[in-house]
Amino acid sequence: MSSLSLKNLSYQYDGQKVIENLDLEVAENEIVCLLGASGCGKTTTLKAVAGLLTPQQGQIVIHGKTMSDNTQFTAPQHRNIGMMFQDYALFPHLTVAQNIAFGLSKFNKADKQERVNEMLELVHLSEFSERYPHELSGGQQQRVAIARALAYKPNLLLLDEPFSNIDAQVRFQLINDIRQIIKDQKVSAIFVSHSKEEAFAFADKLAVMHQGKIAQLGDAKTLFEQPACKEVAEFLGQGIYIPAQAEDKCDFTTSFGRVTSTKVCENAQGAGKIYIRPAHIQLENGETNDVEILQSRFIGTEFIYQIKVADQAIEVPVESEHALNINEPVTFKIKPHAVNFFS
Amino acid sequence: MQSLLSLSKWQVFAWLIGACLSAPLAFLIFESLQGDSDVFTHLWDTVLWDYIYNTLVLIAGVLLLSCLIALPLGWLTAYCQFPGKKYFEWALMLPLAMPTYIIAYVYTDLFDYAGPVQIALREWFGWQSPDDYWFFDIRTLGGAIVMIALVLYPYLYLIFKTALREQSFKLLQASQLMGMSPLQSFFKVSLPLARGAIVAALALISMETMADFATVHYFAVSTLTTAVYDTWLGYYSLTAAAKISGIMLLFLFVAITLEKISRKNTTVHERQSAVNDTHLYVLSGKYAWFASIYCIVVLFFAFALPVGVLVSYSIDYFDQAWNSEFFLYAWQSLKISLWVSVIAIALSIIVLFYQRIGEQKSKALPGRVSSTGYALPGTVLAIAVLLPLTLLDTKLNEWLEGTTFEPGLLFSGTIFAMVFAYVVRFYAIAQGAVEASYVRISPSLDMASQSMGKNFAQMLTSVHIPLLRGGILTAGLLVFIECMKELPAALLLRPFNFETLATHVFQYVSDEQLELASISALFIVLVGLVPLYFVNRSMEQHNS
Numbered sequence: 007m008s009s010l011s012l013k014n015l016s017y018q019y020d021g022q023k024v025i026e027n028l029d030l031e032v033a034e035n036e037i038v039c040l041l042g043a044s045g046c047g048k049t050t051t052l053k054a055v056a057g058l059l060t061p062q063q064g065q066i067v068i069h070g071k072t073m074s075d076n077t078q079f080t081a082p083q084h085r086n087i088g089m090m091f092q093d094y095a096l097f098p099h100l101t102v103a104q105n106i107a108f109g110l111s112k113f114n115k116a117d118k119q120e121r122v123n124e125m126l127e128l129v130h131l132s133e134f135s136e137r138y139p140h141e142l143s144g145g146q147q148q149r150v151a152i153a154r155a156l157a158y159k160p161n162l163l164l165l166d167e168p169f170s171n172i173d174a175q176v177r178f179q180l181i182n183d184i185r186q187i188i189k190d191q192k193v194s195a196i197f198v199s200h201s202k203e204e205a206f207a208f209a210d211k212l213a214v215m216h217q218g219k220i221a222q223l224g225d226a227k228t229l230f231e232q233p234a235c236k237e238v239a240e241f242l243g244q245g246i247y248i249p250a251q252a253e254d255k256c257d258f259t260t261s262f263g264r265v266t267s268t269k270v271c272e273n274a275q276g277a278g279k280i281y282i283r284p285a286h287i288q289l290e291n292g293e294t295n296d297v298e299i300l301q302s303r304f305i306g307t308e309f310i311y312q313i314k315v316a317d318q319a320i321e322v323p324v325e326s327e328h329a330l331n332i333n334e335p336v337t338f339k340i341k342p343h344a345v346n347f348f349s
Numbered sequence: 350m351q352s353l354l355s356l357s358k359w360q361v362f363a364w365l366i367g368a369c370l371s372a373p374l375a376f377l378i379f380e381s382l383q384g385d386s387d388v389f390t391h392l393w394d395t396v397l398w399d400y401i402y403n404t405l406v407l408i409a410g411v412l413l414l415s416c417l418i419a420l421p422l423g424w425l426t427a428y429c430q431f432p433g434k435k436y437f438e439w440a441l442m443l444p445l446a447m448p449t450y451i452i453a454y455v456y457t458d459l460f461d462y463a464g465p466v467q468i469a470l471r472e473w474f475g476w477q478s479p480d481d482y483w484f485f486d487i488r489t490l491g492g493a494i495v496m497i498a499l500v501l502y503p504y505l506y507l508i509f510k511t512a513l514r515e516q517s518f519k520l521l522q523a524s525q526l527m528g529m530s531p532l533q534s535f536f537k538v539s540l541p542l543a544r545g546a547i548v549a550a551l552a553l554i555s556m557e558t559m560a561d562f563a564t565v566h567y568f569a570v571s572t573l574t575t576a577v578y579d580t581w582l583g584y585y586s587l588t589a590a591a592k593i594s595g596i597m598l599l600f601l602f603v604a605i606t607l608e609k610i611s612r613k614n615t616t617v618h619e620r621q622s623a624v625n626d627t628h629l630y631v632l633s634g635k636y637a638w639f640a641s642i643y644c645i646v647v648l649f650f651a652f653a654l655p656v657g658v659l660v661s662y663s664i665d666y667f668d669q670a671w672n673s674e675f676f677l678y679a680w681q682s683l684k685i686s687l688w689v690s691v692i693a694i695a696l697s698i699i700v701l702f703y704q705r706i707g708e709q710k711s712k713a714l715p716g717r718v719s720s721t722g723y724a725l726p727g728t729v730l731a732i733a734v735l736l737p738l739t740l741l742d743t744k745l746n747e748w749l750e751g752t753t754f755e756p757g758l759l760f761s762g763t764i765f766a767m768v769f770a771y772v773v774r775f776y777a778i779a780q781g782a783v784e785a786s787y788v789r790i791s792p793s794l795d796m797a798s799q800s801m802g803k804n805f806a807q808m809l810t811s812v813h814i815p816l817l818r819g820g821i822l823t824a825g826l827l828v829f830i831e832c833m834k835e836l837p838a839a840l841l842l843r844p845f846n847f848e849t850l851a852t853h854v855f856q857y858v859s860d861e862q863l864e865l866a867s868i869s870a871l872f873i874v875l876v877g878l879v880p881l882y883f884v885n886r887s888m889e890q891h892n893s
Contacts, residue, residue, distance in 0.1 A: 056522070056526060058522055058525075081525075081530075082522070082525040082526050083525045083526070083527075083528045083529055083530055084528075085526070086528075087526050088526070089522070089523065089526045091519045091522075091523060093517065093519065095517060095519035095520050095522070095523040097520060097523075097524075097538060097542075098542065099538075099541045099542050099544075108524065108527050108537075109526075109527030109528055111528060111529075112528070154523075154527075158527060158528070
């Protein structure tokens with residue numbers, strides 16, 4: 007049985023379609039990331055699952071129980087869902103322990119205390135139980151928030167951009183910690199983010215959203231290497247389109263020479279474009295001048311060259327020992343890789 | 350050296366203003382601690398404890414009723430969507446413009462034995478005399494509680510609503526996701542978080558209740574305020590009046606301290622600022638109806654009905670009410686309000702200017718002591734002002750004895766006393782409004798002006814005052830309106846045969862003939878609506 011199933015979900019606000027006929031399945035103990043630019047409908051989807059807004063159409067089933075469809079709607083307080091908010095939404099008038107105990111109203115006093123202690127230990131905050139949220143650091147507040155959301159053993163955990171307020175230096179350590187906690191607690195989770203780095207590090211599966219729909223669902227590697235559409239390809243990494251002619255499913259001719267794909271391109275046929283990321287580009291001094299160097303900067307181990315090619319700009323790293331002489335012609339080559347072809 | 354000299358000049362001005370404006374309170378405290386007064390001893394032995402009891406019951410009743418009215422209104426308008434909410438949100442502030450004596454009069458007129466309600470009931474049921482039925486008497490302590498709460502609840506409503514708005518919706522969503530119903534979330538999250546704001550609002554309401562003179566006087570309910578009034582006008586004992594005022598000061602001190610403490614707590618708790626763009630709960634069906642009807646009922650009784658009655662009086666008695674008295678008293682009120690506004694603004698600019706350029710640690714002190722008059726109830730203020738002024742008059746007359754010039758009660762018996770009292774009372778409003786503009790003027794402008802060779806006076810007139818225009822206008826308007834409405838201080842301090850619109854209306858209220866002054870009363874209500882427009886506008890700006 008899946009933890010969450012969304013079928014044909016639609017939501018409009020002020021006549022504008024925010025999510026449209028959206029389908030999604032989340033398996034047990036799985037962490038799925040709704041990834042996309044702002045305004046793509048990811049937070050709205052999360053709120054619909056939580057019951058904080060009422061979708062106009064579609065079905066939401068959590069652990070086999072229908073929460074919302076055309077005939078019924080279960081209020082948020084009866085869904086048994088844990089949610090971690092972007093700003094954590096810790097109650098400022100309650101201590102850490104009281105915050106964690108807030109959702110445990112059905113527990114008796116002893117069980118409540120035991121569960122609170124258990125959660126405090128889990129997030130390594132036992133000595134902070136009597137502190138108030140404003141007396142904690144951002145990272146500690148976040149751990150209280152996750153402890154609070156997990157304390158009452160929710161059927162599903164929702165996380166709304168939980169790492170956006172955390173300093174870059176400690177962010178990935180925290181992402182690992184929280185991921186481990188969620189996995190230990192054996193709860194399924196949906197995580198909303200606009201950062202692909204966070205999504206890659208935190209989620210088992212990614213659902214890239216675009217204009218209220220899920221453009222592609224899969225694990226990080228598959229999405230990165232085999233994007234189903236241009237939107238997914240572009241969202242997951244900077245790149246440029248190079249006009250190409252498909253010779254067969256693995257060989258392509260471009261104005262920069264032949265390109266060989268390391269995987270079979272099922273949709274390769276006739277004229278189209280291939281999507282090239284910086285890692286697939288090789289720049290070197292040579293006979294022909296293929297690119298215009300717009301800018302270069304040295305960052306230690308490598309040089310970053312901003313180049314213009316096929317009327318598009320892109321930044322390409324080149325190792326220091328292979329630095330280019332920018333007064334000489336620079337040739338542009340495409341390394342063999344898993345080619346993404348779009349007709 | 351030049352600059353040091355001129356700085357000390359501003360310092361002297363500022364401290365002088367501080368001393369003058371705080372003198373009444375200082376005299377009052379001193380006088381209330383002075384030896385014995387027969388009148389006070391007599392009152393203490395007889396009725397004073399009843400007065401204290403009545404005052405406390407009045408305050409407690411008003412606070413309780415205000416909570417019952419305002420807390421649901423605040424919650425509904427802050428969090429819920431229901432029909433008409435957009436209009437109710439600002440309309441619910443309107444009762445603040447209503448002087449309590451007017452609403453008290455209107456309801457007395459309606460519910461009296463000879464009023465339309467009882468007449469209709471008698472006709473309906475065929476009752477012949479008062480012995481045939483029971484009907485509540487509005488001219489009681491309970492009636493006063495209802496009247497005052499109907500006018501003062503908007504303080505709590507406004508402050509509570511703002512506090513709720515500032516709470517992040519996410520806190521309530523979090524609470525709901527953890528299994529709490531909207532009602533449980535209200536009691537477990539919203540209410541505790543807004544506790545500071547609620548206590549602050551209740552402190553404010555209790556201060557205003559204590560200051561109310563007209564309603565309790567009209568209803569013949571004896572409280573400390575009426576005791577101060579009666580002691581002075583009945584026994585001419587300034588000492589006894591000062592002693593009773595001293596008791597009120599103690600109560601005030603408690604209220605102000607509570608307010609200060611709760612404000613401090615509020616800032617610790619509510620540091621997060623929330624941007625809540627939509628409504629948390631959309632009410633439908635019977636809940637939506639209930640919400641709308643609740644707002645309508647409160648508005649009807651607290652504002653629409655009394656205003657409607659005033660309008661109907663004005664139409665029915667237009668010929669008697671639209672007379673030369675109205676114009677004369679309106680002109681006198683206008684004149685005095687204008688003077689007070691100009692003086693209060695001028696003084697506040699001097700004090701704030703010194704506060705800005707001064708180098709001493711104590712530079713903020715003149716501003717603080719000058720503002721102490723605001724908390725004083727009108728009757729207490731009047732006594733406090735009379736103490737130094739009568740002393741001044743006595744000394745002046747002693748000094749001029751033997752000369753041909755007899756000044757008489759030059760200070761305490763003329764319009765000077767009124768103007769002085771008003772300035773003492775409303776100076777704090779002027780200072781607050783001007784200061785809000787002052788803090789927005791960058792200190793580098795001062796340095797620029799000085800580096801270009803301007804002295805302090807030139808800096809004030811050519812840089813600060815033009816930039817303070819907005820604050821000065823707001824200050825002027827607010828002080829002006831407060832002066833137009835002020836009643837108890839005017840009643841005690843006005844010179845013989847001098848009336849303001851407020852005293853004129855109150856006179857007719859006391860004589861049970863408000864109809865004849867209905868246009869004046871309506872005018873006071875209309876003037877009172879002006880600041881509400883500004884409050885509403887600034888709240889809308891805050892929300893957007």
